[in-house]
Amino acid sequence: MSAAIAQWRGFKAATRLGWQISSNWTRPLLFVIYSVLRPLSAAFILVVMYRVISGGAPGTAAYLAFLVSGVAFWSFVQYGFSGLSNGISEDRGEYKMLKYVYTSPAHFYVYLLGRGLAQLGSALASAIIVLVVATIALRLPIDPLHVNYPLLLVGSFLALLAVIGMAMAFGLLLLQAIDSHGYGELGAGVLYVISGAIFPITVLPGALAAIGSLLPLAYWMEIIRRSLLGANAIRMFPALSDADVLLRLLVTTTATLLLAHLVFTWADRLARQKGLIDRESNW
């Protein structure tokens, strides 16, 4: 069996495992309710907040679209980042199988990529539901026939690579803790504040805004809004063209992946040296 086939098999098994862990052990109805209610509620919290302040004044659809598009696509970070980084600790502590993944023929990156991809499947369903429901209910200026799909797909592909890279590195760092419950959500929460998902990063204090502009997520949010809303999009980077934003996304994603690889390698070596791969933890 060639090495490529072994990696492909490992990838498929990891994706299937990730999907089953996140969905297949619950009742389908409960899973659907859970998948729909959470993101919709998060979106409608922001809608009500906005309506409370704007008082339903005319011309509010553009800002509502800004909020809804951000929160809809945020599910990719929520599921991808916290799901994958928590998953590494769960594989070790709850399922006690991390050591077997390490000893399998598939590269650890390949396994984690598959595990992350399964999380992104749930996120895709969540994002589509929020966008469809909110567009219809709030009459948002999103026309599926006029969406810039190539820009959206390229931007999302790059950003999701960055998200999975960050989640892998963060997940390996979490192996240092005996009990890291909640840290994945905390990491995603911090990114939520500094990424421009629900408010322009210019609202943040200077240092936080600067950190936000070094991350790929702010540029991804900008690309999402420009591709979905076209001229109606409220822009966080009005001076930049679409190509400029995409270029910045590419550069920040590359830098994030390099940094994530360094952190991952260091945390992996440390975990092996300390014997943390099969450590008993609080489950």
Next chain:
Amino acid sequence: MNHPSASRIFFKTIAARAYPRVVASFRNRTWLVTETLLPLVGTIAMIYVYRGLHAPARYLGFVVLGGVMLAFWQNVIWAMATQFFWDRGAGNLELFAMAPTSLAAILLGMAFGGAYVSLTRAVTVLVVASILFGVGYSAAGLLPALGVFVLTISALYCLGMLLASLFLFYQREAWQLADAMQEPIYFLSGFYFPVRSLGAVVGGIGSLIPLTLGLDAIRQLVLPGTPQFIPVRWEILAVVVQIAVYAILSQVSLRYLERRAREDARLILRST
């Protein structure tokens, strides 16, 4: 040999179950970080949303008080409602069932311990967010608001005891169910906006959760200008009724579901 009285065992059980929670609140540093920072980060995100909208300053206060209550709701969901689920997974539930005490006393102990832990986290959220964003409160309303807060937390933990007995019947999906009780409840309870904005029907449904009316009453007392959902005195009365109703329901439900769980062998079922 003298046996301790039933009431002594009951109260000793409450103290014994509350003790590890209180001790763990200082000993488990990793939880200290997440339990404090998770509600704080969520609160800060929503404050910046209002800042982005150039909202009046009192709206920042709405969010901060919502963040304070959020710490309690998360504790009720993850450390009350789902606790028997975790205990069953760890093998403790069968020991609880064999001990010469009642599950009600164990739940009360969890509630007291959990309320204490959440209080320490909530105070941090309140102080840090209020100082960071310059949120002020009406001094005249602080004492009555404290009274409403105590009533609200009592009703909330009674609801938590009710949920804990219901969760005995869930397997691994308990995790998803608890997850599903986050953002939808933040929305229904008006954690980040005045409850009045939800309208009578949605606000009325949300009022089944003690946090909704309690939070609205506290906001009316300490943040002048809060749009009134219903008058404070009615909200206080409703919360007091909820304490009684949820306390009774939780005991009835616990007895029934404990019996069912014994019959179905769910007390020893490993689900994690």
